[in-house]
Amino acid sequence: MSTALRTRPAPAAAAAPEPSAPGTRGLLPIVLTATFMTALDVFVVNVAVPSVQADLRAGPAAVQWVIAGFGLALAAGLITAGRLGDRYGRRRVFALGLGLFTLASAGCGLAPTAAALIGARVAQGVGAALMGPQVLAILRTAFSGAAQARAFAMYGLTMGVGAVFGQLIGGALIRADLFGLDWRSCFLINLPVGAAALALVRRCLPESRAPRRPGLDPVGVLLVTVALTGLVLPLIQGREQGWPLWTWLCLTGSVALLAGFTVHQHRSGATGSPLVDTRLFRDRAFAAGLLAQLAFWLGQASFFLVLALHLQLGRGLDALGAGLVFTAIGLGYLLTSTTAHRFAARLGRQAIALGGLLMATGLGLLGLAVYGAGTAGSVWWLAPGLFVDGLGMGLVIAPVTSVVLAGVEPRLAGSAAGLLATVQQVAGALGIALIGIVYYGAADQMSAFGRCVAVLAVLELLLVGLVQLLPRRAAQH
Structure with missing residues (x-):
C-alpha cells in the first residue's frame, strides 16, 4: 500500500x-x-x-x-x-x-x-x-x-x-x-x-517517550479530571434519576472548568509543559478528525444500547439470544475492518464517508424491518440491516483513528492519544444520555426503536459531512 x-x-x-x-x-x-x-x-x-x-x-x-x-x-x-x-x-x-x-x-x-x-x-x-x-x-x-x-x-x-x-x-x-x-x-x-x-x-514492547520529559502540569490534571467527572457523571446517572438539580449544576460547572482548562493549557504552551498541547489543533486532520470521532461515537455506544434493549425487552430474547443477533453486525464488520486500510489508500477520506453512508443505510433497513413486520415478525428480519451497518462500521473505526494520529509528531503522541480516547468516551456517554431520552419517551417498543434508528441515521449522515473537512487525499508514507 x-x-x-x-x-x-x-x-x-x-x-x-x-x-x-x-x-x-x-x-x-x-x-x-x-x-x-x-x-x-x-x-x-x-x-x-x-x-x-x-x-x-x-x-x-x-x-x-x-x-x-x-x-x-x-x-x-x-x-x-x-x-x-x-x-x-x-x-x-x-x-x-x-x-x-x-x-x-x-x-x-x-x-x-x-x-x-x-x-x-x-x-x-x-x-x-x-x-x-x-x-x-x-x-x-x-x-x-x-x-x-x-x-x-x-x-x-x-x-x-x-x-x-x-x-x-x-x-x-x-x-x-x-x-x-x-x-x-x-x-x-x-x-x-x-x-x-x-x-x-518487557520482551515484546519497545520503550518510547517524549524526547524531553514533559512536566505533569498538576493544575491541568486537577482541572481536567474534575471537569470530565462533572461532565460524564450526570450523563451516566441523570436520566435514571430524573435529571435532578445536581446534574445540571455539574454540567454547568464542567463547562466552566473545561473553559478554564483550555485557557490554562494555552498559557502553559508558551511558558511550560501543557497537559494537552494546543498546537495539535492547528493540524487540520487532527481537529476535523476529532469532530468525526465525536459524531461516530455519539451514535455507536447508543446504538448498541437500544439494540440490546429492543432485543431483550421488545423481542423477549435472553442475553445469549440477543448476542447471537449481534453476530450479524460482527460478520459485516469482519468483512470490511480487515481491509479498511486498503479502501483508505484508494479513496482517502471518502472511505470513511462510504462507511457512514453504509451505516445510515443499515439503520434505514432496520427501521423498515421494524415498521414493516413489527415486533411480531421474526427477529432475523433485522439481520440485513445489521449486516450493512457492520460493513459501515468496519470502514470507519480504524481509518478515522489513523487520520487523527498519523500526522501527530511522535513527541506528542501520548497527549494526542489521550485526547482522542477521551473524546470517544465522552461522546459515548453523551450519546447514551441523549438516545435514552428518545427511547424512553416513546409509547411502545416498536416506535422507540424506530425513532432511535432514525436519529442515529442522521448522526451517520453528519459524520459523512464532517469527513469532508479532512484533507482531500492521503499523504504519501
Whole structure:
C-alpha cells in the first residue's frame, strides 16, 4: 500500500521501524489483547447485571454504579494517562495499567458485596485509562508506512470484535456456568489472559517517550479530571434519576472548568509543559478528525444500547439470544475492518464517508424491518440491516483513528492519544444520555426503536459531512 490517511509525513529522524524490526514482532498481540479486554469489559457487564443483582442482592443504584464506576474512571483518567506515558515511558505505563486491570478483574470476580464490586470496577477503569492512550501512542511510534496502516486496521478490528461480540461472549459464559462461577467468570477470564500478556511486555514492547520529559502540569490534571467527572457523571446517572438539580449544576460547572482548562493549557504552551498541547489543533486532520470521532461515537455506544434493549425487552430474547443477533453486525464488520486500510489508500477520506453512508443505510433497513413486520415478525428480519451497518462500521473505526494520529509528531503522541480516547468516551456517554431520552419517551417498543434508528441515521449522515473537512487525499508514507 503506497498511501494512507495522513496529514503530513513525520520527520525523518522520527521514523519508526517496520514490524519486522527487532522489538516489534510480538507488539501487536500484546497491545491488542489489552484493547480487547477493555472493550469486552465495557459491554460484557451489561449481560451480567441481572445475575449480579440476584447474587449480591444489589439495588438499582448499586447496579448503576457497577457500570458507571468503570466508565467514569476511564473517561476522567485518559488525558492524564497519555501525558504520563510521554513522561515516564509508554511501555512502563502500559504495563502498570495492564497489571492494575488484571488485579481489579480478580477483585470483580471475587467481590463478596456490591460495594466491593463497585470499587473493583473503578480500579478497572483506572487501569483501562492507563492502557488506552499508550496503545494508540505505541502504534503511532513503533510502526510507519503501510505497516502503521495495517496496525491501526488490526486495532479497529479488535475494538469492534470486543464491542460486537461482548454480549455474546458474556451470555455464553453465564450460560456455561463454568465451575459454578456464573457471572464471575466474565471477569475472572481476564486473569490468565492479562497475566500472560503482562509477562511478555518487557520482551515484546519497545520503550518510547517524549524526547524531553514533559512536566505533569498538576493544575491541568486537577482541572481536567474534575471537569470530565462533572461532565460524564450526570450523563451516566441523570436520566435514571430524573435529571435532578445536581446534574445540571455539574454540567454547568464542567463547562466552566473545561473553559478554564483550555485557557490554562494555552498559557502553559508558551511558558511550560501543557497537559494537552494546543498546537495539535492547528493540524487540520487532527481537529476535523476529532469532530468525526465525536459524531461516530455519539451514535455507536447508543446504538448498541437500544439494540440490546429492543432485543431483550421488545423481542423477549435472553442475553445469549440477543448476542447471537449481534453476530450479524460482527460478520459485516469482519468483512470490511480487515481491509479498511486498503479502501483508505484508494479513496482517502471518502472511505470513511462510504462507511457512514453504509451505516445510515443499515439503520434505514432496520427501521423498515421494524415498521414493516413489527415486533411480531421474526427477529432475523433485522439481520440485513445489521449486516450493512457492520460493513459501515468496519470502514470507519480504524481509518478515522489513523487520520487523527498519523500526522501527530511522535513527541506528542501520548497527549494526542489521550485526547482522542477521551473524546470517544465522552461522546459515548453523551450519546447514551441523549438516545435514552428518545427511547424512553416513546409509547411502545416498536416506535422507540424506530425513532432511535432514525436519529442515529442522521448522526451517520453528519459524520459523512464532517469527513469532508479532512484533507482531500492521503499523504504519501
